[in-house]
Amino acid sequence: MIKLDSFSLSALEALAKIIGARYTGTEMTDFFRKAGFPEIVHDGGTKWRFAYSSLEELQDRPYGPYNIAKIIEKLCDPQEYFGNADYREDLINEVNEILSHYELEVKLDTGKISINPSISPTLSSYKTQTEITFDNRNYHFEIRKHGRDLFIENKYFHAVFECCKAFDKYVQDKSKIENYGSRLMSSALSLSGPLKINSQVSETDKNEQLGVMNLCIGLTKAIRNTGAHEPELNWPLNQEDALDILSLLSFLWRKIDSAVYFNENLINQK
Structure with a gap:
């Protein structure tokens, strides 16, 4: 058995934010159940804060660090990500940033924690202020995927536009409607x-x-359509505006994540 030291509160907070971005409230309850803690039920509050308090409480129990390890390994379990391997790989990279401070890492193939004394920490102390500003928003994973690199290069117009295009495509795929923009929504x-x-x-x-x-x-009319038809120089976008637009988009993305597909017309045809 790997010898584990207690995780710092900062590490638990960072882990909680990853969990909060990954799961809805209902899914979070199920996640803790599958990790072996069925008594932990989401209380309806802010997801990452609930996860943070739950992790603190689990670490205060007997064998506390090993309780956290169980949570991490369930979070990184390959069977939790059927059809979504890219998301899992990015998530494990985030988890390993935290674990690097403890000479630990999660193996990509198994999702299990192992000792790796050769790794070095790469957490936020090595980030630029722009990276910290972006990451502190705790955006939806897809916002980080499509917009982060552009944002930290100060390409705010392109970061917002790429995220809007990706959101449009996501709604199109989930709704199975061959349209785009405001008509699609x-x-x-x-x-x-x-x-x-x-x-x-x-x-x-x-x-x-x-x-x-x-x-x-x-959002489609004000941002996506404008971005598609106006040159960047004619539509300047500063950092604060970009952050706020991406926050709205992140909120809407999570709403669509939780939406259920129901086509009454197809049911009536049966």
Whole structure:
């Protein structure tokens, strides 16, 4: 058995933010159950803060660091990422940044923790201020994937535009609607559309569904369409505006992640 020292609170916080970005609230409860801790149930609060307090509590128990190791290995388990290997590889790289401070690493092929005394820490002390500013937002994984490199090169216009294009494609694929832009968002997310944010039973449910739809339409009209038709010099974008736009896009991406596909027309044809 590997000898483990206790993880610092900073390490637990960084790990909690990775977990919060990976799972919805309901999925987080299931994640802790599968890791061997069924008593940990998401309380409806901010996901990463809930994960952080849960990790603190697990480390305070007997064999605390080994409880954290179980969480890490379940987070990196290959069977949690069928059809999503690229996401898993990027996530493991983030986890290994944390573990490098303890001469540990997660093996990509197995998802298991092993000792590696030759590795050196590469956490935020080696990051530029622009990288820290971006990473502190805890964006959706796809925002980091499509926008981070461009953002840290100060290419804010291109970072936002690439993320908007990727979001458009994601909604198109999940809704199975061959359209784009505001027409896609309207068709996919209207009350009769196939992507359901909630059960649409109450007036509140319907308002939320339409609100998310209108936010997606607004984002498309204000950002994606503008970016596609205007030269960069005619549409300047500073860092703060880019950060705020990406935050909105990250929020909407998580909403679409949790949406259920339901096509009433197909059911009626049966």
